[in-house]
Amino acid sequence: MTAAAAPADGSAPELLGTLAADRATGALTTRSGIFYLAAGHVVHVESAHSPALGDLLTRSGALAPAGWWEAVERAGARQRVGRQLVDSGRLTAGALELAHLGALFDAAYFALAHDGTALRFRPGVAHWLGAVRPVPVATVLRESYRRRALLDRIWPDPAVDTAPLTRTPDAGPAVLPPRRGRAFALVDGGRTAAQIASALAHRTFHTLVELRRLAADGLVAPAPPAPAPPVHPVPGAGRADWDEPDTALLRRLLDALEAL
């Protein structure tokens, strides 16, 4: 591997496979996320479409925001924030691993969505969180494909994942399982699945599962399109259509920060 950032044309799954075989360390950026690898294993994944680990922990009340930021401040430069949270007694190793794996697989699903194009690989780049529980690349890829198939088995309408959602006219006060009920309560004709997940401090994929089940039960449907500018489907994607304006802005910001 050269020290310079390598432009990475090709599909992200293919490139991840190569990087795993090379036992590479660095960050691979796709259109919708970033994979951090260490010695060919996935140590962290981020995506603008799924809540970050810090948000999952602090917004649920599992960890005080001050505790999270203190750990970032103390151990971020050494890339040992995860370790710091455990060593300082703020989280058990088990809680950190569960939360981290939850966030990792959630972000990976979205980082591989869209057209799955790898944009760039930066060798040697490590995430400030540090290694918590590295996962083989093959496991991450297989799980992402499995998740896509799972959603389609529940209700094969990908529009549920991206469009603002509304309650159907027959959606009365149904008795729902707790998680589904909490997601349903936030369906208001304006929020998208990602916004509902964020409001609940839940992982986005797990929210998609509940929303697709609600759609399958006829309780929730994509809201009729507003007479606003049309959404352009990504050619060949046919599934995810995450290009909300704020997402594009976030992505530009992310790119700018990375370039620093």
Next chain:
Amino acid sequence: MPGIDESLLEAMRLPGARGALVVDWISGLALGAVGEAPGGDVEATAAETAELARLAMESGALAPAHAGQGKEPPVEDLILTTADAFHLLRFVVTTFDSTVFLFLSLDRADGNLALARIRLAEMADRMVLG
């Protein structure tokens, strides 16, 4: 303060233990595995036990949600008994969004179901609470 692997290894020290997993019951993903999965396939075991766990968790008759407000899951554990095994699922309660359970498969001749049930509950708590 044990992590996933330490918790699974501890579960495997119970008499008659054959295999232990940590599984996400919404995605069906195994987050950790030690020992032998029933049928020899960790991924299949994870997916199938997740489906069982979900049905139990969403059973309005057996485990009604308390108006959907409590964070506590309505089910604590599940026991499935076959001719030669006890299979035990224990839900792990976390403040953050996790949806996981500990799964332990015991040899029916050597296993002690009552003991395993108590220990697994303790392990599930210790893994996330310290």
